Amino acid sequence: MDASIFSQLVSQISVGKHLPDAIYLHKDAFSALPTALSQFIPAVAKAVNLADDEWNLVKLFKKEFRLSLLHYPEFCSDSYPALKQSLNIDLIRLSHKLTRYQESDNPPILHRKETMILPEHKHYQEFVILTQEGENAGLYENSRLIGFKRSWENLIARHGYELVDGRLFRCSAIQPIEDAGIDRHKTAIVRHELSAPMKTLVKHGYLEGQYSVFDYGCGRGDDLRELEAHGLDVLGWDPNFQPDNDKVHSDIINIGFVLNVIEDQDERLDALLGAWELSDKLLVVAVMLANESYIAQFTPYKDGVITSRNTFQKYYAQSEIKAYIERSLQEDVITVAPGIFYIFKDKLEEQRYLQSKYKRHHQWQQLTSPEPVGAKDKAKLLITQNQTLFNSFWNTCLDLGRIPANDEFTNSDQVRNLIGSHRKVFNLLQEMYNTAEFRQAEKSRKEDLLLYFAIGLFEKRKPYTQQPEPLKRDIKALFSDYKTAINLATELLFAIADSNLINQQCEKAHQLLPASLLNQGHSLIFHKDYLDELPLLLRVYVGAGLQIYGELDENIDLIKIHTTSGKLTLTAYDNFDQPVPYLVERIKIKMAEQDIDFFDYINEQRRPPLLNKHLYMLRQHPKFKQQLSFDKRLAKLMGYEYKIETQMQRTEFEILLDKHNKQIKGFLLATKH
Template identity: 75%
Template sequence: MDAKLFSQLATQVKVGKQLPDALYLHRDAFSAIPDELAKFIPAVAKALRLNDSEWNLVKIFKKDFRLSLLHYPGFYTESYPELKQSLNVDLAKLSHKITSYESSENPPILHRKETMVLSDNEHYQHFISLTQEGENAGLYENSRLIGFKRSWENLIARHGYELVDGRLFRSSAVTVQTNDNGIDRHKTAIVRHELSAPMKSLIKHGFLEGAYSIFDYGCGRGDDLRELEAHGLDALGWDPNFQPDNEKVTSDIVNLGFVLNVIEDQDERLDALLSAWELADKFLVVSVMLANENFIAQFTPYKDGVITSRNTFQKYYAQSEIKAYVERCLQEDVIAVAPGIFYIFKDKLEEQQYLQSKYKRHHKWQQLTSPTPIEAKDRARLVITQNQPLFDAFWNTCLELGRIPANDEFENSEKVRELIGSHKKVFGLLQEMFDTEEFEQAETSRKEDLLLYFAMGLFEKRKPYTQQPEPLKRDIKALFGDYKTVINLATELLFSIADTSLIKSLCEKAHKTIPASLLNESHSLIFHRDYIDELPLLLRTYVGAGLQMYGELNDDIDLVKIHITSGKLSLTVYDDFEKSVPFLVERIKIKMAEQDIDFFDYVDEKRRPPLLNKSLYISECFTLYNKQCSFDKRLAKLLGISNNEERNMTRGEFEQGLQEECRRVSGYKITRLNQ
């Protein structure tokens, strides 16, 4: 075999972990590579007197006449196996070099093992779960930091995890003693180097800005508390192991973070939940670790959970399981905030304000007109003109609320009433002097936001009118007349999402009105998540109904797909939406009729579908909009496809198409391979 044939055969290999200059492949996957290459590699090993037991992976260089035979003894038994020995062969120079890592304290380690075997390998799904676990923990954001054992372990520690039985473990402490069954609960606490997920959710929703006191029930080593205190927040905590002498104090917000999943006694688990609930004035945050059956099967079963190799107990939940458990125990509505994180409100007014904020669009009204006095003798209009900043602020408050503000809803109400009179009188004058269409738009938008809020509230136990916040009562009276009317309208709105003909017509309307989208006729509407608030109200309700099962739309989600006839909602995550060609890394399909969610992970990079028509999902306001449009047209022409429809193509097929045309993508340029 010569260098030219070797290079040709290497480019034909579509399996394995593909890098720009090389690919990694396990020997068990040789059935999927060209037969000549599959025979040549073992022949090289035999020529250099390397036994079959001394190598199991091969690194094939794409541009050089070279290969490396690698020995990872723990490939199938260890999550991140260490390299024991490498044999690097320069076939052009007919030289080789053996490097042993057997006595090294910092050997190279292996990741993404699922890419190195075939999909029918019995370990394939397990390898996928390992990689997904690392990605969820944020460990693969910088691949340069993960290649060697020591840097990998340091990275794991910095993200607040430990390896237990080869799996990433993150938890909070619950007690210091070894219990009667010999479970070492004190070993469940770990050091955190950033705020925990439930604390981050509180930041996102504005609960950690200083207005609320925080109590961390089961605070472990107190890393969250230390960070909160550094920001001047009123935060206390208790932990039976590390902070056993601290008082359990009543606070606005109580965090029960990753505690329920480490208590093996079900009665004690219930006691922890009820104790934390008793301490909460406003609401309780409950978070647990989630896992699927394949993951749980790796451990030794014990009671309703498992025992890890560190002799700690873990109870891994499904999203619906933990939600039902907490609701059953507390007899309260539980709100899913994110996978594994839930809010349970004791203060029902606080709950309504939180729910309302989820569905309220935040208007940034810009005053474009100025009041002009019609007659100089009209004192009221002259006063308005002379105090324009004050009345501009009043008008903007009307636009924000979609109605006339109450006295306590405008901070300079006393001054306004002193100059002109009641808010109603001022509003009447301003309507004649300002652009009334702007207010009509604000009123309509506010009514839609409230209908969406009440429609989503129908998924939970309806709150009586007396438990609604005072501002919301004013909204109901001003915009709908009474509570019964708004509930009837919200119910009708929610039931309408089952009307496929209506959904179809609104998807067609939305496709014409929102800045960027793709309509698959009679099948689906795809759009960027930034334009959800610009959808017709019924489609916002459709999306909101789907998210009731999933939780809040996090920042990772890029595109949303409304399935017109099947009652499904799809959410897609791309590796980097800012790129000219982003690649799909995760797809979530929410099936509302079946009350189920399917997660599709594209861990194998070669199978990730490219987004070949990104310009359809961005508006003209996008910085590189013109470049993207031009790029998409050139790319579509090169590949012989239409860029006005949804495409199903893998990364491997995309790269092969480019290669057949001797082209490559560099940013927003399409260049020849030899350039």
């Protein structure tokens, strides 16, 4: 089984406890799984030598080729059973990691057990009653806190209940929570340079503008001011200094020196889980470290100390905090520096980071010896001495995605006189230039040709002998022969009818292309300028639709790929450069029926406004920040969410503007006079 088949099978599962990124399922419910998957999971357990009695639940990841085999020995007998051990298996890396919890005083626990079994299970109704008890007691209002044993028990007590034989009973009295009068606000120090975790982000290239950043517990905001001065998209929140700010999803969440100043362990865990929940790509955790002799000078309090400033500090050992994060998030933690850790939610980003981290960076050395010791050295010296000429040759290779023929490079005679054949020159340049750049060019050219051949299948195909000479060279270099190219193109064209595959590719495209809007399970919307940035299958999908419509002319602005219905929608606006353009025309292409519906908005008063236009712009766009700021202000004024597709009739839009006595002037919401 490969990652694609695994993903397809997991997407078919209708039973189990479904979370955004994973499905939890008990062994007893495997009969409801696709047969291939129900056989695959035990086979994986056997492959990693995990005995059948050492796991009874599986966690299947929706977006990764990964699963976890979990052991809850008291699943049936304990109302909220504790996790004994978890074996996380990465099926891409072919690696696995075992985490044991039997010695933990705060292990993960299970809730809503009825969702993990089938309705015909003998304990199903019993589990339903347990869940209903918790719902009625208000225990599920903050789901982040309920996943760990001690936190769950404390939550039960705070709500005035106690567990008796696994059932909830109202306590006769509620014990007050201890209050030591901690001055938390005094823990926020004034900085005159970036904090240590932010400096690591600079070092690893994460603060160059392509990622949004949120500082969870930003203190007095010194990091925010510095990063904003560099034009970065950065926001923050702090319970003492900026409590009214929203906590927003961002690519990178930094929770720096926050966990160690929270004296309540449940609140500390809630902060960590809350920060992780907001993170789209990367969570950065930083804490204070100290040894026992340093800690001994302070007054002990709970699991930390009271400092001389009457602040609480929980000083950690490096291994202690790393283990705490891994237990709490059940994710791999990467140590970046003492007390600083990265946890990647985006596993592709994690691989990019690790590859960069362990890659050797070579410095170009100046060639000072006039007498090379061998023929290859002499050739390389000639290349260095004729840098402009060979740069031109290399750029031609990148343009073609292959080695040029003699008549495809203007200065071929000069190159061959100095070094030899084009192949010999290319092999030498591969040792001196960035070959990844060429591999990408080769891949791009191959994809472009497959797109060309796939769309060409709609028409009568020309035989190989009638193809232009450069195209014949492309076919030979990139596919070996014409038949292989056509077979691949045919498979690609047939694949656009697979709605599950189209849906997966739309999710992938949305990750690759920030200037897009993904309506999960329904559609992907993007500006036509970014069509070439899509995965190949989606380019073929759009190309097939345009076969019915015609060329994508300059009037079209946005393209919508319908992920399940085999449709393509093109939209044109009156002036897309305006902060709120109005819809002029909508074209819906129904590929299955080979038909097109046209919707004209000739009457200006019927033209719907395009709201939240920043969703279709790259962050590097010169007007992106203006548009984002405008969209946020307009959304707040009118009471809708600025991060999602929002539809509104023009009359409703203008009524709301009038209600607030506002008018749009450029990127300003001006007061009417």
